[in-house]
Amino acid sequence: VSTRKPRADARRNYERLLSEADAVFAEQGTDASLEAVARRAGVAIGTLYGHFPNRRALVGALLRERNEELFETGEDLLAAPQAAQALRRWIDLVVTHAASYQGLAALFADGAEDELHESCVRMTGIGERLVRRAIEAGEVRADLTGEDVFTLMNAAAWTREHGTAGQAERLVDLTVRGFSPPERTARAPR
Amino acid sequence: VSTRKPRADARRNYERLLSEADAVFAEQGTDASLEAVARRAGVAIGTLYGHFPNRRALVGALLRERNEELFETGEDLLAAPQAAQALRRWIDLVVTHAASYQGLAALFADGAEDELHESCVRMTGIGERLVRRAIEAGEVRADLTGEDVFTLMNAAAWTREHGTAGQAERLVDLTVRGFSPPERTARAPR
DNA sequence: ACCTGAACACCGTTCAAGT
DNA sequence: ACCTGAACACCGTTCAAGT
Numbered sequence: 001v002s003t004r005k006p007r008a009d010a011r012r013n014y015e016r017l018l019s020e021a022d023a024v025f026a027e028q029g030t031d032a033s034l035e036a037v038a039r040r041a042g043v044a045i046g047t048l049y050g051h052f053p054n055r056r057a058l059v060g061a062l063l064r065e066r067n068e069e070l071f072e073t074g075e076d077l078l079a080a081p082q083a084a085q086a087l088r089r090w091i092d093l094v095v096t097h098a099a100s101y102q103g104l105a106a107l108f109a110d111g112a113e114d115e116l117h118e119s120c121v122r123m124t125g126i127g128e129r130l131v132r133r134a135i136e137a138g139e140v141r142a143d144l145t146g147e148d149v150f151t152l153m154n155a156a157a158w159t160r161e162h163g164t165a166g167q168a169e170r171l172v173d174l175t176v177r178g179f180s181p182p183e184r185t186a187r188a189p190r
Numbered sequence: 191v192s193t194r195k196p197r198a199d200a201r202r203n204y205e206r207l208l209s210e211a212d213a214v215f216a217e218q219g220t221d222a223s224l225e226a227v228a229r230r231a232g233v234a235i236g237t238l239y240g241h242f243p244n245r246r247a248l249v250g251a252l253l254r255e256r257n258e259e260l261f262e263t264g265e266d267l268l269a270a271p272q273a274a275q276a277l278r279r280w281i282d283l284v285v286t287h288a289a290s291y292q293g294l295a296a297l298f299a300d301g302a303e304d305e306l307h308e309s310c311v312r313m314t315g316i317g318e319r320l321v322r323r324a325i326e327a328g329e330v331r332a333d334l335t336g337e338d339v340f341t342l343m344n345a346a347a348w349t350r351e352h353g354t355a356g357q358a359e360r361l362v363d364l365t366v367r368g369f370s371p372p373e374r375t376a377r378a379p380r
Numbered sequence: 381a382c383c384t385g386a387a388c389a390c391c392g393t394t395c396a397a398g399t
Numbered sequence: 400a401c402c403t404g405a406a407c408a409c410c411g412t413t414c415a416a417g418t
Contacts, residue, residue: 010382033410044384049412109352148364151357155345162299167341171365174338178367200401223391234403239393 014051016041018065021058029102029161030059059107060115067119070097074126084139087130088176091153094123095168098157105157124150140179204241206231208255211248219292219351220249249297250305257309260287264316274329277320278366281343284313285358288347295347314340330369 006014020041024032034055038048052058073093080086098104108120128146135142152175159168196204210231214222224245228238242248263283270276288294298310318336325332342365349358 007381013383034412035410045412046385046414047383050382054412106352109349147357148360151349151353151361152364154352155349155361158348159299159341159345162296162344163341167337170338171341171345174342174368175361175365176368178364180367183373197400203402224393225391235393236395236404237402240401244393 010051013041013043013047017043017048017051017058018062022062022066025059025062025101025103030055030107031103034058056107056112056114056116059101059104060117060119063119064115066100067097067122070094071122071126074123074130078126078129078133082139083130083134083137084179087127087134087140087149087179088172090127090130091149091156091172091176094153095156095160095172098153099160099165099168102161105154105161108157109154120150123153127153134179138181141181144179200241203231203233203237207233207238207241207248208252212252212256215249215252215291215293220245220297221293224248246297246302246304246306249291249294250307250309253309254305257287257312260284261312261316264313264320268316268319268323272329273320273324273327274369277317277324277330277339277369278362280317280320281339281346281362281366284317284343285346285350285362288343289350289355289358292351295344295351298347299344310340313343317343324369328371331371334369 017037021037024037024040028036034048035045037058038045041048048058052061070093074090077086077090080089098108107116111117111120124146127149131140131144131146131149134140135144152172156168156172159171207227211227214227214230218226224238225235227248228235231238238248242251260283264280267276267280270279288298297306301307301310314336317339321330321334321336321339324330325334342362346358346362349361
């Protein structure tokens with residue numbers, strides 16, 4: 001349903017809304033007043049709703065742009081030599097990224113048939129592949145799932161929002177330690 | 191600054207506000223409309239504010255009553271035979287308890303000089319003693335702190351709110367596994 | 381095709397007036 | 400000493416009217 005040539009002012013308003021939303025959400029979190037976003041973008045509130053039917057749509061459009069780089073790094077990590085380390089690095093990256101807007105973790109976790117949900121799916125996909133690789137390398141326990149990783153990332157991002165970065169890092173440290181496979185009973189002699 | 195004899199209607203309003211707040215928060219979370227609470231309690235909104243200057247105060251008063259049993263169980267756990275198991279049980283109890291009102295984890299984590307904060311302090315206190323005992327028994331790593339436990343409890347409670355109970359349990363499982371002390375290098379012969 | 385902004389509903393919080 | 404409820408500020412969301 002894409003029109004080929006959006007009106008020039010519409011395109012400009014769309015862009016300004018996105019860039020002001022980025023600034024406002026970074027300052028005040030994703031619960032910030034949408035009226036404030038419209039005001040700062042210099043348009044009426046109805047214009048904002050014309051482009052984005054709800055808050056999730058606005059955040060979703062915002063992340064589509066912001067996430068490109070993150071996803072590329074994620075793909076690269078799939079080729080990194082140490083599977084478990086790569087997984088850990090991915091977790092740290094996403095947690096840091098998610099903490100850029102306060103409230104984002106909740107939007108991720110709540111889910112809906114959304115563009116925002118698309119971001120989650122892509123994130124989960126990369127996480128799942130990283131997990132599978134680490135399992136095959138015997139570097140994490142065999143029952144670890146992509147969902148476990150998704151859960152941890154959201155929980156840690158939320159902890160960053162509502163606590164210190166240190167607490168969040170510590171949570172990730174401890175949980176990732178729990179990823180390790182059970183102790184081997186005996187080591188084969190050489 | 192406590193008056194000895196509060197007026198009978200004031201006392202009744204206070205109680206009704208507490209009990210309706212419990213119901214409303216259980217249904218709609220701690221972000222629920224305070225007007226709705228007042229309405230259901232049959233008092234004007236100003237009466238609610240007269241008794242509780244803000245939302246945190248209302249939740250705090252609510253928890254003071256609700257937590258008594260929890261804290262008693264916590265004290266009992268300090269005498270349980272297996273230190274690490276007791277710690278784990280404590281975590282599960284608090285997570286379940288905290289999940290009774292959606293949004294409670296955020297109120298816990300955000301902190302302030304509050305009655306609500308008092309509940310957190312008592313919770314943290316019990317957690318710290320359970321951790322110390324488990325460290326002394328050599329059942330968890332020596333660098334584990336009460337704050338780690340507090341962080342995990344909040345993160346897991348939040349996960350329960352914004353996901354499934356299964357995800358939250360899994361997060362606790364994995365993290366608690368990370369509590370374990372590093373593998374012993376050798377076992378002393380008998 | 382898009383934008384405007386008034387309109388409606390709802391809420392948090394305060395406070396002058398009552399009893 | 401406590402309660403009432405109007406008042407103010409603010410926000411989300413819709414939609415008829417404009418261009």
